[in-house]
Amino acid sequence: MTTGLATTFEILAASRNDATNTVLLTALERTDGEVYEGTLKAIIARRSKKGHLAVLQRWHRLSSQQREYLQEGRGRMSGALRDAVLNEDGQLFANACELVEHFKEFDLVSTLVTLAENQKSKHAEAATELVLRLVGQLSEMVYGKRDYEDRRDPQSLCRFVLESLERSVERFRTHKRSELIEAFVILGGPSNNTLRQILDDPHHPCYLTVINVMTNSQCTGVLKFLLQSLQNEHASLNVLNVISKRDDSKFVNLLLDYTSEEISAKMAKNLSRINSFAWLRMGQRGYDSFDERDQIRCIKLVAASGVKPDAFLDLLDSILHFGEPTARWVACDALASIPGDRGNHLVLNAIEDRDPNVQAAATRQIRDRHVPGAMALLLEKINSPHEAVRQATCEALPEFSFANFLAGFEGLNDDVRRTTGSLVKRVDPETVPGILAEMKLKARNRRLRAVEMAEIMELVPEVFEGLLTLLEDDDHVIRAAAADALQFCPTAQVQEALRYAANDKNCSVQEAAKGSLATFDKLSAQNTFPMAETAEGQQ
Amino acid sequence: MSSTILSHVLFAQISNWKRMGDGLYRGRGRVDLIDLLPLAIVIAVAAIAIAIVVKVRKRNDMTTQCDNPAKLFRELCLAHNLDRASQKLLGRLATALQLSQPAEVFLQPAYFRTDQIPAELRDEEAELQALQERLF
Secondary structure, three states, X not given: OOHHHHHHHHHHHHOOEOHHHHHHHHHHHHOOHHHHHHHHHHHHHOOOHHHHHHHHHHHHHOOHHHHHXXXXXXXXXHHHHHHHHOOOOHHHXXXXXXXXXXXXXXXXXXXXXXXXXXXXXXXXXXXXXXXXXXXXXXXXXXXXXXXXXXXOOHHHHHHHHHXXXXXXXXXXXXXXXXXXXXXXXXXXXXXXXXXXXXXXXXXXXXXXXXXXXXXXXXXXXXXXHHHHHOOOOOOOHHHHHHHHHOOOHHHHHHHHHHHHOOOOXXXXXXXXXXXXXXXXXXXXXXXHHOOHHHHHHHHHHHHHOOOOHHHHHHHHHHHHHXXXXXXXXXXXHHHHHOXXXXXXXXXXXXXXXXXXXXXXXXXXXXXXXXXXXXXXXXXXXXXXXXXXXHHHHHHHOOOOOHHHHHHHHHHOOHHHHHHHHHHHHHHOOOHHHHHHHHHOOOOHHHHHHHHHHHHHOOOHHHHHHHHHHHOOOOOHHHHHHHHHHHHHOOOHHHHHHHHHHOOOOOHXXXXXXXXXXXXXXXXXXXXXXXXXXXXXXXX | OHHHHHHHHOOOOHHHHHOOOOHXXXXXXXXXXXXXXXXXXXXXXXXXXHHHHHXXXXXXXOOOOEOOHHHHHHHHHHHOOOOHHHHHHHHHHHHHOOOOOHHHHHOOHHHHOOOOOOHHHHHHHHHHHHHHHHHO
16 A cells, blocks of 8 residues: 555544545445555444444455454444344345354344344344354353453353343243253353253243253253263252263263263262163164273263163173273173172173183182182183283182191191192292291291192292202201202202212211102103203303 | 823832822723723734634644544645645545545545546646645
């Protein structure tokens, strides 16, 4: 723009002379190019409702760049927008609606609500739709991420808009515009008294509309309302029913997200009042369409809810059959809280699952469920190739600990000692350290018992260092017992120690050492003596 | 009469101070109106001067709210620093084109086109072209 024109428009934009408006409006009609652009900017910059209305009238013909000029004058155009919205001219109304939505002019909601309620107005329908769109935008501002470039406070705007919508709710019998009720529900939160009154009174004229909106709306405000209701001390049963009936993926995802964290006492209480979920079925929009993460979260949610055990077992059964490995694992864990034959049956199936974690989860609970043949299964599982399963088996056999075995050792006969000892050494990883510790005790009979236990449990190779120490014990009975036990550990180091023991001052020790060396010789003759290999290994 | 006036003006004369009110009682309390005429003339001149100053100031005060096409025209002329001849020429152009708002000439380059210039301003076409260059 030239300097001359720029000076002219600078004066026209700021002049306090009202004749300027007439000059600019004439120019708007008769000019084009630079002068038109400048005129447009000057009109927008001025506080002239007439000028703004003239611009609004042309909104649909403006280029995108020209429309940007209006963005700068949005605060000054409210009056013109209000007049345009109430104008009978269809084009002006349509332009104003577009601009109101574009500018997020929430101040005009009350005007639009009045227009929407006017059944004689030809713009009532469009005004209603605009109210819904504006309320949707406001809901996103209130519940979504805050845009700090927009300095308006979403909460204040929300209160203002809610006031006019609440008045509209009171006039529902007259206007029957369910969309206005929907708008009200979108913005009203769990703390809104009017909304709570409606939900508690099935005879309220808006009750069905409100329930319908809550059941079908995809608006963030409604979804948040439903979820926040779960945290309410006195959540309405009608709201909980809505939660149980919704099976749309957006809501179900939010619900699963909301309940995947720690479940508070209030939420647990409310969840326990929900007896079913619409998505708790197979087929379209059912849980079988969930991904693995959602399957896991839905198990947690259903477990916390008041869903009957049979329905819960159906869910777990299905996930154990068709679910992903982690989901099957979680499902198997969840079975622990449901006693009974059907649960037992599912656990027995799960123990043969192809995933070791699922097997482990089933193994862990098999004894507590008193499943027939549990012991045999555990004895089988203790030899599982999977560490997780072996670990779970050990957890399932807590009584087969080394401490228990030690305490009852004296009272057991040899056969029982052998079978129990064999189990204990596999179940309790503390067995070998326990025997070694016993060998170091001062009490003679404890050291002697440790040697005997090592022999019976076939742990001599694991504790041979302890036995070698006992070969030098002050007590000849212990030395003899150690020399005897060492026959089960045919290594070069042991052979050397036994040769030394064969020259012991006590003849019973000498005999025991010689006996063990003779056993080594036999093994050597049969080429089963691993002495050389072990010696190499030790070097 | 002149001595009477001087007696009012020359305050420094002590003798006159003493006799300052003497004249007012001349003719037994009757005021001669002709004596007040000079004072009335001075007041009238001052009032006219003040009125003219106020009028001129108001005419050129662009900060007050008004609805005055001629004033807007002047405001734009002042903003463009136009001399009196140019202002007059633009005013004549607006009159010749019968514009209700003379300021429109600042927004319509078409008014300066040769075919649009009214017959009575043809002689000043060059000046108008120069103005067009300056304004647009």
